Amino acid sequence: MGQDVKLNRVETVLKDLEYPISREDAIDGCEDVTLVLSEGEENLSEIVAESSGDRFESMDDLENEVFNLLPRHAVGEPYQSEGEG
Incomplete structure (x- = not known):
């Protein structure tokens, strides 16, 4: 059974992988993870x-790559944060 993870919690999944890790092993390790984005969902693998x-x-390398590959609309409106007002 897969798991749904909010984008701002993606590190909870990535920290369970062993680094250094090949792209293929990272794909396999993220296969059942669905990222919940501001507009829709994407399969992490x-x-x-x-x-x-x-x-x-490292986990930071993979996390940065994931954020770089996401479409801009995935993280919400430009210049907006989910922080407390």
Whole structure:
């Protein structure tokens, strides 16, 4: 059974992977994870599969790549935050 994870909690999934990790192993490790975005959902393994990198040295490397590959609308309106007003 898959899990739904909000984008701002993606590190809870990525921290469970062993680093360094190949792109293929990262894809396999994220296969059952659905990212809940501000507008819709995306399968995390499909996002990782779009990466041109072959390997991720750390969780931060993979997390940065995921954020770079997301469409702009995935993270909400530009210049807006989900922080408390």
